[in-house]
Amino acid sequence: MFILPNNVTIIEVGPRDGLQNEENQVTTRDKLTFISALQKAGITEIEVTSFVSPKWVPQMADAKEIMQKVEKTGRQFVLAPNAVGADLAIEAGAKSVAVFVGVSNSFNKHNINRTTNESLQLVEPVIAKLKAQNIFVRACISTAFYCPYEGQMDQYAVLELCNRFVKLGVDELSVADTIGRANPLECYSLFKKLRERFPDVLLTAHFHDTRKMAMANIYAALQAGITRFDTSAGGLGGCPFAPGATGNVATEDVVQMFDVMGIQTGIDVKQVCEAVSTIAPHLSRSIETGMYKLYENEQL
Amino acid sequence: MFILPNNVTIIEVGPRDGLQNEENQVTTRDKLTFISALQKAGITEIEVTSFVSPKWVPQMADAKEIMQKVEKTGRQFVLAPNAVGADLAIEAGAKSVAVFVGVSNSFNKHNINRTTNESLQLVEPVIAKLKAQNIFVRACISTAFYCPYEGQMDQYAVLELCNRFVKLGVDELSVADTIGRANPLECYSLFKKLRERFPDVLLTAHFHDTRKMAMANIYAALQAGITRFDTSAGGLGGCPFAPGATGNVATEDVVQMFDVMGIQTGIDVKQVCEAVSTIAPHLSRSIETGMYKLYENEQL
Numbered sequence: 189m190f191i192l193p194n195n196v197t198i199i200e201v202g203p204r205d206g207l208q209n210e211e212n213q214v215t216t217r218d219k220l221t222f223i224s225a226l227q228k229a230g231i232t233e234i235e236v237t238s239f240v241s242p243k244w245v246p247q248m249a250d251a252k253e254i255m256q257k258v259e260k261t262g263r264q265f266v267l268a269p270n271a272v273g274a275d276l277a278i279e280a281g282a283k284s285v286a287v288f289v290g291v292s293n294s295f296n297k298h299n300i301n302r303t304t305n306e307s308l309q310l311v312e313p314v315i316a317k318l319k320a321q322n323i324f325v326r327a328c329i330s331t332a333f334y335c336p337y338e339g340q341m342d343q344y345a346v347l348e349l350c351n352r353f354v355k356l357g358v359d360e361l362s363v364a365d366t367i368g369r370a371n372p373l374e375c376y377s378l379f380k381k382l383r384e385r386f387p388d389v390l391l392t393a394h395f396h397d398t399r400k401m402a403m404a405n406i407y408a409a410l411q412a413g414i415t416r417f418d419t420s421a422g423g424l425g426g427c428p429f430a431p432g433a434t435g436n437v438a439t440e441d442v443v444q445m446f447d448v449m450g451i452q453t454g455i456d457v458k459q460v461c462e463a464v465s466t467i468a469p470h471l472s473r474s475i476e477t478g479m480y481k482l483y484e485n486e487q488l
Numbered sequence: 489m490f491i492l493p494n495n496v497t498i499i500e501v502g503p504r505d506g507l508q509n510e511e512n513q514v515t516t517r518d519k520l521t522f523i524s525a526l527q528k529a530g531i532t533e534i535e536v537t538s539f540v541s542p543k544w545v546p547q548m549a550d551a552k553e554i555m556q557k558v559e560k561t562g563r564q565f566v567l568a569p570n571a572v573g574a575d576l577a578i579e580a581g582a583k584s585v586a587v588f589v590g591v592s593n594s595f596n597k598h599n600i601n602r603t604t605n606e607s608l609q610l611v612e613p614v615i616a617k618l619k620a621q622n623i624f625v626r627a628c629i630s631t632a633f634y635c636p637y638e639g640q641m642d643q644y645a646v647l648e649l650c651n652r653f654v655k656l657g658v659d660e661l662s663v664a665d666t667i668g669r670a671n672p673l674e675c676y677s678l679f680k681k682l683r684e685r686f687p688d689v690l691l692t693a694h695f696h697d698t699r700k701m702a703m704a705n706i707y708a709a710l711q712a713g714i715t716r717f718d719t720s721a722g723g724l725g726g727c728p729f730a731p732g733a734t735g736n737v738a739t740e741d742v743v744q745m746f747d748v749m750g751i752q753t754g755i756d757v758k759q760v761c762e763a764v765s766t767i768a769p770h771l772s773r774s775i776e777t778g779m780y781k782l783y784e785n786e787q788l
Contacts, residue, residue, distance in 0.1 A: 192673075
């Protein structure tokens with residue numbers, strides 16, 4: 189009924205999206221150990237850090253050192269929230285940079301005190317500069333389904349925002365259910381439209397597991413033709429606007445599901461769990477993912 | 489692409505399947521409060537207890553009292569593992585009885601020291617007696633996908649076992665991924681075959697969430713035409729053969745997913761969480777479901 193792909197790509201967001209809201213300050217050494225173990229597990233695309241102001245996100249204050257010391261294999265994404273961050277990323281030798289805009293006006297207002305349109309205007313010259321240096325640009329579209337302030341987003345607003353990014357020449361669109369509220373029907377519907385409208389851009393689905401629909405959403409997005417998925421080892425992360433929320437969908441659970449469906453990821457689940465075990469002792473939260481629990485109980 | 493149903497039925501298994509492996513002895517009064525709260529939430533079919541030997545499952549020693557005192561609204565299932573249990577269930581006035589057989593020989597051997605065929609021979613006269621009294625018989629098919637001892641099960645063995653139950657006149661087949669290892673493709677494939685082959689029997693999918701695929705499996709089973717799902721409030725339960733495993737897929741998470749997909753269940757998610765809050769303080773484990781965490785954080 190559906191033609192599913194033979195291969196998918198996992199983009200690991202744990203070291204950046206996963207750690208940015210972590211209360212405990214994780215040392216640079218521990219982060220590098222974590223990233224290195226994830227690379228060893230076969231993960232080729234990783235969000236490694238963010239050139240955000242250390243005043244706002246102290247956890248990412250070591251961005252420059254992370255970029256210097258991380259092993260340059262595959263793609264290392266760094267987040268650049270604005271022009272200053274992009275300049276720092278370029279200086280640090282980043283070859284792949286992520287930029288963010290939310291679909292929701294209220295969400296952007298709360299985050300950076302700008303409307304969606306103003307946020308886009310802010311990011312336009314950043315993208316131009318990055319592309320002029322032949323840097324891979326990943327555009328992260330947050331609140332693509334629901335906004336914590338405005339509720340359900342309009343699909344056409346998402347398509348229009350994506351269209352503007354595509355026209356700016358971005359290489360990848362990562363479309364996110366930021367607060368973990370989208371359902372499989374909505375995911376199928378939006379990703380099918382995105383896939384058809386933007387056949388030439390890398391299209392990635394980013395799910396949070398707040399309401400435990402992330403795995404079903406991945407399956408639905410897969411049916412819609414999506415072959416790239418953002419995931420976070422250990423399920424690290426979470427939205428600051430949803431205190432009870434769990435984090436991103438877990439790399440080890442997603443990779444396992446693809447494994448048993450016969451879809452190749454090139455990633456070893458047990459080694460992902462080993463990577464998680466290096467970071468787990470340094471975190472303020474416990475790891476509740478399916479595969480990590482089996483790993484801890486020596487059932488892997 | 490798929491025609492999804494307007495309504496589905498949730499069969500709550502928490503008070504039986506969920507509690508049977510609970511270490512703390514839960515009082516009869518607390519169980520009745522839990523069941524009553526679940527009924528108030530709109531759940532019409534509930535596994536309330538099991539007429540199993542109290543020597544083996546002390547938690548279910550109060551089966552008779554539960555059956556006497558539980559409110560008789562909708563369907564109250566009791567489990568009868570054998571002829572003795574069935575007689576006790578009949579005596580207690582049960583109108584709906586569940587019987588169990590695993591697909592896997594090894595699994596049945598470990599559980600009741602009988603092969604699958606011997607187990608079926610044991611249950612045949614039980615079903616005949618129940619049907620003679622016009623009792624609704626639910627046949628629970630365990631290890632329908634994977635066995636902890638034998639690995640993957642043959643689909644034709646499942647179909648054949650189901651066929652024998654249907655010939656014995658059972659009203660419902662509840663087909664289970666007992667150890668939480670099946671993936672969405674396997675679920676779609678098996679449930680589509682079952683739906684086509686047994687159009688006249690109630691067909692129910694029963695998933696455990698060990699590897700976090702249960703929600704995706706429910707979505708896949710829904711696409712295969714399944715409209716009945718076993719779930720457990722609070723995600724209670726778990727397989728004794730998989731110590732690290734979490735339990736059954738959670739009623740509140742499943743109901744929420746159906747709600748937002750526009751599929752009616754007749755069940756109120758918040759009231760399910762309230763029911764869970766009545767039992768939670770009496771359990772040895774914490775509740776980790778998506779909706780219950782939101783409920784605890786007053787985000788519902």
